[in-house]
Amino acid sequence: MRILVAVAEVAVVDGEFDIEGQTVPDRFLRHECNEWDQYALAEAVRIANEVADVEVVTVTIGPERAEETIDRALAAGADRAIRIWDDALAAKDLLDPATKADLIARVAREEGPDLVLAGAQSAGEGFGATGVTLAERLGFEWAAAVDDLDLNADAGVAHVRRELEDGVRELTDVRLPAVLTVQTGITELPTGVPDTGEARDGDRAVLNLDDLGLRVAVDGHFEQQSLTVPEAERETTLFEGAPAETAAELAAVLCEAGVDR
């Protein structure tokens, strides 16, 4: 059995930042493996450890920098990694889920997985749509926001629990092959995975749009008009200084707001 896992590297902002033109410049960004995808990979590796003959293959759309994330994925137990990159993609600041799904679908058709795992969303853009779009493109079944998975490969079915709102979970059976988008917490993340794993060169491939036989109009429908810092919903009073001082100020505020001292 083969499990394909979509593993993205995301850019997150830490600390103060500026917006220049319509982007947050690289110097304010930290790149890391998308948290939801880390769980998707950990779940795939868990299955591989429990079921015989499972190959875990990751697919990443990203520039060379994303090899760091791929190092981690290989160190965490993936058997092979495929990275998709191209100048046409590099020219884009924002890739829409449909484009990503088209690219991954090409790899999936080649690889013929029984199961595809992807994160429920990415920490950077939070579209939350790539996995289900991919399923539709492939003609696979799917389930979104899965927080528990019991795979019965022989019966060709995935018993999943989907996380809905307000503490409610849905129990659903999904026919294989399927794409499942994974919620954080679905399994335990491995500890002690080195930041940069042993480079296992033989296990990686890099494909461009030509290799994929794609001449897609990359992300043709979205045109970003502006990028701004969102307006604060509440007016915030910030306390600065030594902890003892700020704590005294906070305590006063808490008492005024109804906490008994």
Add this chain to the structure above:
Amino acid sequence: MTVLAVAEHRRGELRDVSFELITAGRELAREIGGDLRVAVVNGPVEDYARTLSREAVDVVHTVDHGAEFNHDVYVQAVAELTEAVDPTVLLLPHTADGMDYAPAVASRLGRPLLTDAVDLAFDDRLAVTRERYGATAEATIEVNADRAAVTLRPTEWPPAEYRGDARIEPFAVDVDEAAVQSNVNGYEEVRGDVDLEGAGVVVAVGRGVGAEEDLDPIFELADALDAVVGAARPVIDAGWLGPERQVGTAGTTVDPEVYLALGISGAPRHVAGVKGAETVVAVNEDPAAPIFDVADYGVVGDLFEVVPALLAQFR
């Protein structure tokens, strides 16, 4: 020109987001200069349709098939109805179920899809405002197409309240049962004996707390403030606290007098569960953390210094 909004319901009740979609749809229909239609699929659709007949809704389309959400049915029903009605904009909820069918509908119809919108505008083209870079920045994105689909973030629009006189039109979908390859067997609920909903003061911890052992001072502080301890999701995922303590869309919605957020970034799914709090106080070492945008008071600093100092104030 038409706006079509798809309602959501669960276990016999229309969800709030349905009425929020109507408000957003009404504003959009006005800008587009068209009518507003609402669709409801599965369940007691006639009853739902009457409730969904709010001010400015012209038509409610009902698809009577099955009791509860099943994405294979939704995809067929919503895609067919969308083809028949041909709305300029299709509005869907950005909920767990919305995430489970909206991308498939958009893909099937070849419509561009923008998700998790917090604002909409229409001037010749649809412009959607949504967050980027993990909610730290907000982008307005114009859709370069005549037809689009958008999912809306819950709680961003006020729910439509006033009754209207919409026409109720059943829409027959010949559901292809062979294409229904997923089967919902039931529901489970996370319940515990932690009364977050009734709490007057909530002390909530996020990933910033770092380790299970470091929760002790948090519980001491909660004790001193007569507060209930809540948590952001990573704390639950790591198993440091039970799921009954999760605050947010997937967890519990709280409305305390005081919400004290310690080491929580302020991700939208968390913040959505805190909107009813009277006073929000945040301690975070990152001055750009989005939590400060929804807080009344904040300290930029290390919670492991602030918490003991605060505890000393209440002893």
